[in-house]
Amino acid sequence: MIEFSANLGFLWSELALPDAIRRAGAAGFAAVECHWPYETDAGAVADALAETGLPMLSLNTRRGRPGENGLAALPGREGEAREAIAQAFAYGARIGARFVHVMAGAARGQAGAEATFLANLAYAADLARDNGMGVLVEPLNRRDAPGYLHATVEEAAALVRRLARPEVRILFDCYHQQIMGGDLVARLAAHKDLVGHVQFAAVPSRAEPDQGEVNYRWLLPALQDAGYKGPFGAEYRPGRATDEGLGWMEKIKG
Template structure:
């Protein structure tokens, strides 16, 4: 069965960020992911990973000013230089932290540019990032996000992402498939993942509605976990959900998998 990673940007938020590594390990996680590492020294994060025997699974390329509502700059024609500098910064962190994949957020569609210019900017930036990361031994993934939670987010469904990937033309560009976002945007989750398994290198989860833990909403996660195992998915599943109450109280959904998931929780 797939391995589960704690998303430290969403889980264990009742403690300071650097203390979440120990909290994740205490809860049984063997891997962690989060939005960004850049507010901390890479060596400091690495020490927390090592102390808690955790694997760094994933983080994002720099995505602009998050606090001001930016959600990526990869599709912004006027931010190409900033994007490329962010690729170098992410590689430097990954070399210390040991993760072999990095996610790219395309961003919210910018105003004042035509569709062709925006798409070409994204294609060019992904091509650049995929090439640089490949030389460093790191895979690039790109994430589709629903336009309900982030209105105007440019990359928002699997069909669009596959078309972009074809235009980029790099074997080092993969999809990050977030079950929650894609339930909202397209549904047909099991079939879509199976049909595109070769290009999906990371999966994330949350239930819908509410973006809470599995079992709180409409998505049949027991079926999906068994399906992922059946079709041979070997990657991590990032637990990127908002606990309905506390993180600890919401971890009961994992109990049935304690004995059946290899090297997971």
């Protein structure tokens, strides 16, 4: 059975986060996830999650300065990165989040970036272990995020294997990985033991997933057959009001 998670960084983004959680529940989503919820009282978020019965799958560490897209791989910024990681785990623990997505940042080509990211991920893994949570790392495609540290699932897998911490897993975003070479079923299957969450959106528009070059009605069951068992995160930018564009849910479920 296919289940969907609503990424509330994009879906119902005009609403306060607790209200967006309620709308996701009413629309039939099985879970929710978010980007940067820190301006919203964690108690109000926890109340909305309890009311709807939806789990919060993940939240992101903060982005840093404009264009940085994260802090954890930026040499010389370790103090800020660890403050952001601690903030995310403290907030996530209050709302029962399963994962913190630790954003690496625009560090590609910088000397020491990989070592910096590994050290900060080890710090995050300690917090994850202490809070009964996990850590996600996500490769972002070079078209949308040209300077981001990692762009492919293969790069992320090499990092996760090098770190060798069970708390740290890959966020496999079909949108990003289709742009970075496609062959999504084989590439997820090759790293299925390292994948903690899967997201999806139309390619190339990143809009509702019932359009574009990827047939998700076929792909999502194939990814389940390849070994992924969790909810699929709908992280797309609605081309119209969120509620008006939800017809894709039934189309994909068939």
